[in-house]
Amino acid sequence: MPMLEGPLDGDGLRIGIVVARFNEFVTRALLEGARRGLAETGLRDFDRTEVWVPGAVEIPLLGQALLGRDDCDAVIGLGCVIRGDTAHFDYVCKAVTEGCTRVALDAGKPFIFGVLTVDRPEQALERAGDGPDNKGFEAALAAVEMARLNALVRRPRGDRA
Numbered sequence: 001m002p003m004l005e006g007p008l009d010g011d012g013l014r015i016g017i018v019v020a021r022f023n024e025f026v027t028r029a030l031l032e033g034a035r036r037g038l039a040e041t042g043l044r045d046f047d048r049t050e051v052w053v054p055g056a057v058e059i060p061l062l063g064q065a066l067l068g069r070d071d072c073d074a075v076i077g078l079g080c081v082i083r084g085d086t087a088h089f090d091y092v093c094k095a096v097t098e099g100c101t102r103v104a105l106d107a108g109k110p111f112i113f114g115v116l117t118v119d120r121p122e123q124a125l126e127r128a129g130d131g132p133d134n135k136g137f138e139a140a141l142a143a144v145e146m147a148r149l150n151a152l153v154r155r156p157r158g159d160r161a
Helices: 024-040 056-067 088-107 121-127 135-154
Strands: 015-020 048-053 074-082 111-118
Touching: 015 024, 015 056, 015 135, 024 048, 024 074, 024 111, 024 121, 024 135, 048 056, 056 074, 056 088, 056 111, 074 088, 074 121, 074 135, 088 111, 111 121, 111 135
Parallel strands: 015 048, 015 074, 074 111
Antiparallel strands: none
16 A cells, blocks of 8 residues: 655645634734745645634634635634633533534545643743744644645545656
């Protein structure tokens, strides 16, 4: 059986990014990281669609809308859920996680989970800082790799390079 790998080549791909506005002080930094990551793979700015939603729970719905389009190869969901004093954190984390997973499986296209789930704001800022450790940056690379792999695996065997 051949070993398939997804190259980090974003040229010609179309990627959607759904960003939660809640905790924007973190999500904006994640978005900047994702933009940098996509640019490093060669994805052109006009092949990237960005959609802002109110909070993390709303990410799957707009991700589903993007993945349902023929001109979208993958979606990155970016959000930040910070634990508070109530069980709300658990419900939000469960809803966004299950929603993104279901959308990806239903669409048959990658939905990269870039939602931080942290106990404190400081933890979120550490994961959204400048540089390659930015989780938005990492999500961008994963989106390109998975879009390429998804296309490769779905090709008829004789068409694989």
